[in-house]
Amino acid sequence: MTMRRFLQGNIACAEGAIAAGCRFFAGYPITPSTEVAEHMAERLPKMGGTFIQMEDEIASIAAVIGASWTGKRAMTATSGPGLSLMMENIGYAAMTETPCVIVDIQRGGPSTGQPTMASQGDMLQARFGSHGDYSIIALSPSGVQEMYEMTVHAFNMADRYRIPVFLMADEIVGHMREPMEVPDSVLIIQRRLLEEEGRKPFEPREDLVPDFPLFGHGHFVHVTGLTHDERGYPSTSNPEVHERLVKRLVQKVEGARREIAMFDVVNPDAEVVFVSYGAPSRSVQQVLHDFPGEGFGHLRLKTPWPFPEWAPGRFENAKTFIFPELNMGQMARELERHVDQPVISVPKLGGALHSPEELAKVAMEER
Amino acid sequence: MAIDKTLELFDCGHRACAGCGHALGTRLVLKATGRDVIVVSPTGCLEVFSTPYPETAWRVPWIHSLFENAAAVASGVEVALKRQKRSEKVVVVGGDGATFDIGVLCLSGAFERGHDFTYICMDNEAYMNTGIQRSGATPYDASTTTSPAGARSFGNRRPKKDMPQIMAAHGAPYVATTSVAYPMDLMQKVERAINTEGPCYVQVHSPCCTGWGFEGSQTIAIGKLAVETGLWPVFEMNNGQVTKVKKIMRKPVEEYLKQQKRFRHLFKPIRQEAEIAKIQAIADANASRYGLDLKPRK
Numbered sequence: 001m002t003m004r005r006f007l008q009g010n011i012a013c014a015e016g017a018i019a020a021g022c023r024f025f026a027g028y029p030i031t032p033s034t035e036v037a038e039h040m041a042e043r044l045p046k047m048g049g050t051f052i053q054m055e056d057e058i059a060s061i062a063a064v065i066g067a068s069w070t071g072k073r074a075m076t077a078t079s080g081p082g083l084s085l086m087m088e089n090i091g092y093a094a095m096t097e098t099p100c101v102i103v104d105i106q107r108g109g110p111s112t113g114q115p116t117m118a119s120q121g122d123m124l125q126a127r128f129g130s131h132g133d134y135s136i137i138a139l140s141p142s143g144v145q146e147m148y149e150m151t152v153h154a155f156n157m158a159d160r161y162r163i164p165v166f167l168m169a170d171e172i173v174g175h176m177r178e179p180m181e182v183p184d185s186v187l188i189i190q191r192r193l194l195e196e197e198g199r200k201p202f203e204p205r206e207d208l209v210p211d212f213p214l215f216g217h218g219h220f221v222h223v224t225g226l227t228h229d230e231r232g233y234p235s236t237s238n239p240e241v242h243e244r245l246v247k248r249l250v251q252k253v254e255g256a257r258r259e260i261a262m263f264d265v266v267n268p269d270a271e272v273v274f275v276s277y278g279a280p281s282r283s284v285q286q287v288l289h290d291f292p293g294e295g296f297g298h299l300r301l302k303t304p305w306p307f308p309e310w311a312p313g314r315f316e317n318a319k320t321f322i323f324p325e326l327n328m329g330q331m332a333r334e335l336e337r338h339v340d341q342p343v344i345s346v347p348k349l350g351g352a353l354h355s356p357e358e359l360a361k362v363a364m365e366e367r
Numbered sequence: 368m369a370i371d372k373t374l375e376l377f378d379c380g381h382r383a384c385a386g387c388g389h390a391l392g393t394r395l396v397l398k399a400t401g402r403d404v405i406v407v408s409p410t411g412c413l414e415v416f417s418t419p420y421p422e423t424a425w426r427v428p429w430i431h432s433l434f435e436n437a438a439a440v441a442s443g444v445e446v447a448l449k450r451q452k453r454s455e456k457v458v459v460v461g462g463d464g465a466t467f468d469i470g471v472l473c474l475s476g477a478f479e480r481g482h483d484f485t486y487i488c489m490d491n492e493a494y495m496n497t498g499i500q501r502s503g504a505t506p507y508d509a510s511t512t513t514s515p516a517g518a519r520s521f522g523n524r525r526p527k528k529d530m531p532q533i534m535a536a537h538g539a540p541y542v543a544t545t546s547v548a549y550p551m552d553l554m555q556k557v558e559r560a561i562n563t564e565g566p567c568y569v570q571v572h573s574p575c576c577t578g579w580g581f582e583g584s585q586t587i588a589i590g591k592l593a594v595e596t597g598l599w600p601v602f603e604m605n606n607g608q609v610t611k612v613k614k615i616m617r618k619p620v621e622e623y624l625k626q627q628k629r630f631r632h633l634f635k636p637i638r639q640e641a642e643i644a645k646i647q648a649i650a651d652a653n654a655s656r657y658g659l660d661l662k663p664r665k
Contacts, residue, residue, distance in 0.1 A: 028469070029497040029513070038500070041513040045520065053501055053513045056435055056469035081433065112410060112433065 002181035009147040009174045010035035010077075013103055013167065014043065016151030017075055019186045022101070023049030024074040026063035028056055028082060031115040032171040033105035036077035057082035061089040064100045068093075069223065071191070071214045073155050077103035080122050081112060083129070090164050091130030092225045094249060097202070097210065099158035099191060101151070103167040105174040106326075108351055117351025118171035120278055120326040126166045127305045133246050135253035137260055138166040138305035140277035141173055145180040150302070152186045157260065159191035161252055162209055168304065170326065172279040172353060194219060203230040208252035254306055261308035263301050270297025271319045272366050275312070275335060275343075277301040279353060280324045286356040287363065296363055304331055309338040320366045322346060324354045370554050374398050381424040382416040386583020388573030388590065389413050389489045390424075392547040393460055396487055396571075399557035402427060404456045405444055409437035409465035412496045413489060435469040437461050438477035438486060445482045456561045457484035463504035464494045467528050471503075478537035478566040485560040485567045488530065491575035499578045503528040506598070507649060508642055509629045511578075516632035521642050526649065534568035535604050541565075542604040546572035548590025552601065552613070559603075572599045580628020592623040597650035600657045614661045617654060620647045 007015070014036050017025070025040040027033075041051045050067075054060040060076045067074035078086065083104050093100055108114030109121045126138050137157045139150040151167055158165040194201060194211035201213035201221050210230075213219040226234040227242045235241040253260070266288060274284040274296060281300045288296055297315050301308070312321060312335065321343045323332040329345035336343045346362055348354050376397035383390035389412055397404070406429045408414045414431050417424040432440040437459045445457045466474065466488040474486060493511050494500040501514040505523045510516035514523040535542045541563040543556040553571060560567035574590050576583040593599040594613065598620060601613035621643055624630040633639045633646075654660050 029464075029494045029500040031497050034497050034500065034512075038498075038512040042515055042517075046518075051513070055467075055471065055503065085435070112431070 001184045004179055005182050006177060006179050007144055008035060008177045009141070009144045009169065010105065011039050012144045012147040012180060013077070013151045013169070013174075014039035015182065016148035017101070017155070018043060018047065019148070019183075020073060020152040020155040021188060022073040022075050022155060023047065024064070024067040024072050025050070025076065026052045026054050026060045026067070026074070027076045027078065028054050028060050030057070030079045030082045032107055032174050033077045033079045033103065035174070036103055036105070057085040058089060061086040061093070061100070061102065065089060065093050065096070065098045068098050068100050069215055071212070073159070075101035075103065075155075077105065079105050079107045079115075080109040080119070083122055083125060087125075087129045091132060091134065093164045094130065094134035094136065095132075095225050096223050097162035097249070098164070099162050099212075100164050101154045101158050101167065102164055103151070103169065106168065106170040108349070114351055116171065118279060118326055118353075119349070119351070120168070120170055120330070123168060123304060123327065123330040126168055133250055135250045136164050136166060136305060137161065137253060137303060138168045140168045140302060140304050142278050142281040142300070143173065144176060144178045146302075147173060148180060148182065156187070156189035160189050160209070161256070162191075162212060163253060166305075168278065170279050171351070200230040201232045202228060204248060204252070208248050208255065257306045257308060260306060261303050261311070263299060263303070263308055263311045265311070265314045266298040266300075267295060268297065268314050269317055270295050270315060271317050272363050273297035273299055273312070273315045273318045273321050274359070274363070275299045275301065275321050275323045277304045277331065280326060280348070283324065283354045283356050283359055287359045290356055291360055294363070294367065301331070307334050307338070312339045320344060322359070322362055322366065324348065324359055326353075370399055370558055371401065372398055372554075374401065376402065376426040377417070378424045378426060381422050382419065383412070384577050384583060386576040386586045387416070388491060388547045388575060388586055389462070390416070391586070392489050392553065392571050392573050393417070395547070395550050395553045396458070396460060396557050397427065399554040400456055400458055400561055403454065404458055404561075405448075406430070407432055407437050407441045407444065407457070407459045409459075409461040409470055410434035410496070411462035411465055412491070413460060413462060415496055434465055436473045437465060437470055439473040441484045441486070442477045442480065442482045445484045449483070458561065459484065459486045461486075461488060462496075463488060463490040463492060464502045466490075467503035467530055475537065478534060478539055478568075482566050483564055485557070485569065487557065488568070488570045489573045490570055491573045491578060492527070493575070493578050495575050495578040504530070507646060508633060510632060511629070521632065521639065522629070531568065531570055531604065535607050537566070538607070539566050539568055540606055541567040543568075544570045544572070544599070544601050546590045546594055546599060546601060547574070548572070548587045548594065549601070556603065578629070580631070581626055585626070589623070589626060592618070592626070596620045596623045597654045597659050598623060598646070600653045600659055602657050609657060612657050612659060615659050616661050617650070617659065620650050
């Protein structure tokens with residue numbers, strides 16, 4: 001059973017988090033994400049949960065990390081400037097394998113930029129923003145329904161792989177209001193807890209993910225951002241320990257790309273193929289709707305990270321990929337690494353979506 | 368040095384709400400500083416409403432820092448000016464979110480290093496630019512969007528952070544509180560601050576008609592009530608000692624509270640005596656700590 005509701009994207013995100021069992025939110029007001037915090041401030045106390053407004057975004061993500069180590073699902077929401085402040089802690093979460101969800105309602109940057117306008121300018125920062133090598137998962141919703149569903153999924157992926165997971169939305173999707181179906185219940189993938197006698201707290205299983213050692217459950221767990229061995233203790237000058245750990249942090253996600261990646265393929269026989277994620281997918285969908293006879297294809301990436309490099313190959317006749325983004329071609333650069341065909345990046349800056357007409361014009365020229 | 372009260376360095380025609388305390392307060396600040404000043408402003412209402420062309424209000428050099436770093440940017444400006452043997456005053460004008468919360472690290476660092484600048488906090492007691500979220504300056508029981516009053520809560524559960532004392536504890540030579548409702552007091556304190564060597568802090572009560580919920584014509588009246596009830600003590604501190612206090616004939620706090628939507632839940636649907644008494648106790652403690660009362664109340 002589902003219930004039809006008319007919701008704002010940011011509210012749908014907060015509702016999705018609550019449905020996923022998130023009972024801890026720490027955040028700091030920033031346009032255009034603030035409605036997520038406001039809604040959690042109103043809803044969580046009624047559900048026995050905790051909303052804390054922190055003094056800045058550094059503190060927000062740090063509190064989320066602390067809460068996650070008590071075994072609870074925790075998240076924060078922000079926008080570009082706040083994400084920039086969170087970066088050192090995000091690397092810490094990756095290094096300590098702390099499950100957490102970070103919602104980024106992207107706005108125009110760099111710096112304070114355009115607080116009330118949409119952008120996809122944080123896509124590379126989400127993947128590579130903190131120093132050192134690590135890997136994360138990023139989900140890109142293109143509507144209110146997906147704001148809900150992908151928030152639920154983000155918690156599952158964070159717990160499954162013990163990583164920070166990003167919901168990379170934008171101002172358009174965050175502030176959009178449209179009808180959605182709210183399900184009665186959602187699929188929850190629980191964190192795998194360390195229960196086996198003798199198993200070390202950071203000893204990986206076959207999937208390279210260690211079981212999670214809860215605070216206060218007899219493991220004397222030692223959590224550190226320093227390079228650590230499988231017991232969790234610092235080992236900062238042994239090259240092998242560092243190499244083994246960092247390779248595993250990357251590989252546990254990259255090696256599971258086919259399990260993690262989600263994408264939609266429309267018209268796999270097409271020669272001219274649009275690639276998109278997030279809000280610009282709406283413009284592409286309109287192009288395919290308006291020009292049904294032209295045979296355009298559409299690859300919609302629901303998980304831009306890890307990048308599904310085999311997905312473009314689903315279009316066997318593809319001659320050209322057209323990639324509209326609300327940035328200067330951040331993900332188009334990634335696509336170019338994986339395909340032989342030309343990739344036409346169609347950047348759009350300033351906050352507006354690409355119009356279907358301008359995308360159709362680019363596609364017609366390539367036909 | 369006499370203050371030229373006719374000097375207008377913060378122009379009309381900006382985008383502030385009608386009745387905005389920040390706009391009035393900043394206009395008064397610049398009358399006190401005169402032209403020979405460089406202003407640093409962090410992210411906030413003031414930055415947003417006073418800057419878009421052609422409504423730009425600043426007739427002095429002005430730099431927007433980020434949200435968290437105004438005091439550090441001011442530190443750099445001050446040191447570099449001094450190195451060039453230049454004499455301009457450096458003044459930060461920022462809101463309470465940038466001062467009490469996200470910017471307190473840079474503020475503490477700058478005061479500890481002892482830079483010669485004045486930090487003015489325009490305190491409207493919440494994040495108004497993003498739509499009325501609580502800050503460390505939000506008073507006890509005020510309802511905001513992230514401290515909403517309702518069945519489970521009377522609003523903000525924590526008392527206001529005592530920033531003037533925190534800044535005085537850094538060894539600041541001059542710390543003062545004032546209000547946009549007392550223009551002469553405000554201008555004189557800013558003038559004293561900029562002419563005192565070292566890091567100085569002035570905290571200005573700046574009523575926000577939009578965020579607190581009152582008519583824009585009542586900004587001064589609300590500001591006066593905050594002072595007259597003892598909820599906003601007006602004082603000066605030199606080298607950590609309280610040296611001057613504005614004495615008042617104290618009024619009950621509810622005269623201040625009941626005029627603002629952010630405290631409406633204390634009076635409707637039923638009067639919350641216990642909560643009003645707690646706020647009265649805050650005013651009583653202020654009165655006793657700073658010696659606010661002109662004569663003991665009967």
